[in-house]
Amino acid sequence: MDNSLRSTRLDGFFCELKRRKVYRVAAGYAVVSWLLIQVAATVFPPLEIPAWALRLLVVTILTGFPIALVLAWAFDVGAGGIQVTGPAAPADDCPPALKGKGRNLYVLAAVGTVVALGVGLIIWPRTVGRKPDKSIAVLPFDNLSNDPENAFFTDGLHDDVLTSLANVGDLKVISRTSVLPYRGKGHNMRDIGRALGVSAILEGSVRRSGNRIRLVVQLIDARTDQHLWAEDYDRDLTDVFAIQSALAQEIAGQLKAKLSADEKARLETKPTQSHDAYMLYVRARSLANGSDTEERKKAIPLLEQAIQLDPNFGLAYAQLSRLQSWIYFSIDPTPARLESARSAAEQAMRLQPDLAESHLAVGFFHYYGERDYDSALKEFNIARDGLPNDADVIRAIGAIQRRQGKWEKSTKSYRSAVSRSPKDPVLIRNLALNYIAARDYENAAKTFDKAVRLAPQDFEIKSLRAWVDVYWKGDFARFDKLLAESPEGPDTSPVAALARFNVQFFQRKFDDALASLARTPFENMRGETSAPLPKPFLAAQVHRAKGDAEQARRAYEQALPAAEQALAASPTDAARHALVGLIYAGLGRNQEAVASGRRAAEILPESKDAFNGPILIISLSRIFTMIGAHEEAISLLQKSLGTPGGITFHELRLDPTWDPLRNDPVFQQVLAREAAKKR
Template sequence: MNPKAFFGELKRRNVYKVAVAYAVAGWALSQGIAQVFPVFDVPNWAIRSIVVLIIIGLPIALVLAWMFELTPQGIKRAETADAMAATSRRNKRAWIYVVVIGGLVSIGLFFLGRYTAPTLTPLPAKSIAVLPFENLSEDKANAYFADGIQAEILTRLAKIADLKVISRTSTQQYQSKPANLDEIAKQLGVANVVEGSVQKAADQVRVNVQLVNVQTGSQLWAETYDRKLTDIFSVESEIAIRIATSLQAKLTGREEQALAAKPTNNPEAYDAYLRGLAFESRSNYSSDALFKAIDFYALAVRLDPNFALAWARLSGAHALLYFNRGDTTAARRDAAKEALENAQKLQPN
């Protein structure tokens, strides 16, 4: 076939027009999909699949344009349409309107996406949330111990200035080992999440911990610790240090000392402290729970009068009870003040 005649036939059968109209309409459709679908949390693979289908559809549209033509009487074979009177043929300028409208829609969607799309702020690489630890002990009453280990690890990490650590108040609403870890991390605004479990039996403790980078889905670090109850402080310190190291956090000399500090040498005092911590964290400012927390903190400082952290928690619980009008007596206020003074004497910093 003569190339000139072939290209002339393409033009006569409106193949060029269909190609231009399809390209413009396809581009407009892909722009609309890219802007609208993410709003409804449509996965990226679905968006990509539709774009691929649009691309695949182009040669199909060109073949159909060669073989058929749209007339007022409907779709006809090109040969049949050629034999029809010129007045009965469809308006040959209709394709121009398709191109113009499609082009305007495409340009509008482009600028809409460019200037109205939310700016995504990258999550800090050294941001972290410590989720509640799972209690794997046969005695479910040991849940307080799992809560306490999580709280103490979080407290130690919060002492590192180079880390952004989400407060326990924000993380406590989530379950241990959640399925939607990436969604939780997005809500908390962190790039990394710590999960763990605790199993306590008599004087033996097993702690499983893992650090996950939610953005990449990779496990940065994981470890299992089997220790005696009296060695739980070193476990908490080691976990905090390993997490900080995995996130390449810079530690000052004072921070290293704070991470390695042992709050008490009395296991019974520490157990009472953890029980008080569990009641306080779950109190939601309930007076009954705060009274129980105060009882356990008071027991902890009786067992170890040099337990500065327990004195500080005792002061805080008294203050919460006072300011939340659970007990507004002068005795409650003085108790909070006295406990705070004891904590400051033992640990001025």
């Protein structure tokens, strides 16, 4: 009798749950909750929303579940709005489906919803933040020797260990640039692991005494701070390469990384038989890795000395070629420099054709020296087979892809490189430049903000971040703040001087722009291309914008000899042809101006270089504008507006260069159409 009464009451309770739509609310809540979690799990990581936000969402959903059930019991929503639910119905009216097994199914469904969300709350924090099991950061080794000279040796050993690990395709290895900030003691391993996205950290110390070397290392689990493995290598100095090989193989084993026969063979190959040549190479590599151009150039004689000591030192030839190619591309595009790069690359390939660095050197020669991007990409892909974890190799591939116009692939490559070098502001800046080219200013701003946080003293990165606001919104507030914070007096770098000038020119503060030029000690500045910009050329632009034709002509005449001399030294440099064309246009030498501008665009068309090609089209547009060929200028500008890396709406709106076009009806239509897109 008692059991029958309890069953009747229980049936009545579940009938009431049905009548009050509690089951429906529970099911709907579960479905919506699941969808919210799935969407958040997909969207949050690309937007770099912290993992705790996802956990907070799950907690909120769990907390809201019983509240939703209580509200469903107490209230009903009908034609009259929200109303208090009326008295219970008799138990006999209960549908059969809610009695016996049918009722149990509803109970199980409701309980299952709560349990699933609860398990998600417990499990998710463990899985969201989980790092790849085969990822490692090698912190800079501590130099325990008294002789400061041994610091080069210690850093060189650290670099070589990183390179050895980069050979192992089954590992994710963080780059040198991103681990350097953690030099010295006092860092929390868990914090480092989270910052670099790794599961393991290697730290060590080096003591060199006479011809003996002692390397003490320990491998640490970055998630738990537990020591996984330690070793003490006490060897003769001549065994340094054997130490590197043994260490890399041991780490791969500890992290359960697969090591192929080819990878093992590469690890066991000695780069040179001469210890003295190796030490020269180590010093040169340290200089070449720096950011100061003059310091980097000092690496060249050291590499040449290393090659004299060991003419079979393929790695030294490869490093020498890369450095010569970079100097050619950046500051000295002369035939002699290019020949030096070519010769060293050929020697590296002749001596060690299977060396990844040899292919990297040949790739950079094709890239920087010949702008042969297909050949460069082929070599970089071969290099990646040998150095699958090297961020510089992946960066090089991304650089080629964007010059080929493969912007999405390029951005993917840069993201991959950043994952291996998350603390490299220059690499992150390059990723941001891709976003600018794609006119994705929101992501460009976020990415530059990361770079600024990593390099708060780097004026160039901060100025590029400020330009994003100009391209995006026509907003100079960030630039005004940046320039106001700069020290009084002349700018300390040509980058800062040119940035100040450009902003003042865009803001039509012409007298301020001329005053800034007068203060700067730099006779030449460098903009977006390889052509040095003479100070008189910049002054001529201001005088022309002010309407002072005579002053502008004199300034153009002053700028011409230096520009023609630079072009004569490098007659295949497209940017130098463009600069000479602009000066000719300022002097009224219209036919020569157009010929030079067209020659620049022919040497480096957008179809050959999607990164720099659009800049040369803008230069040709400027030439046409200056000589009064408005139809040709506007036609090119319309094309540029739709090209990745082309001119932006706010540049057209603000730059005084385009003032001669402003009364042209077609130009006005172009601006109006672009303005409508911004609304």
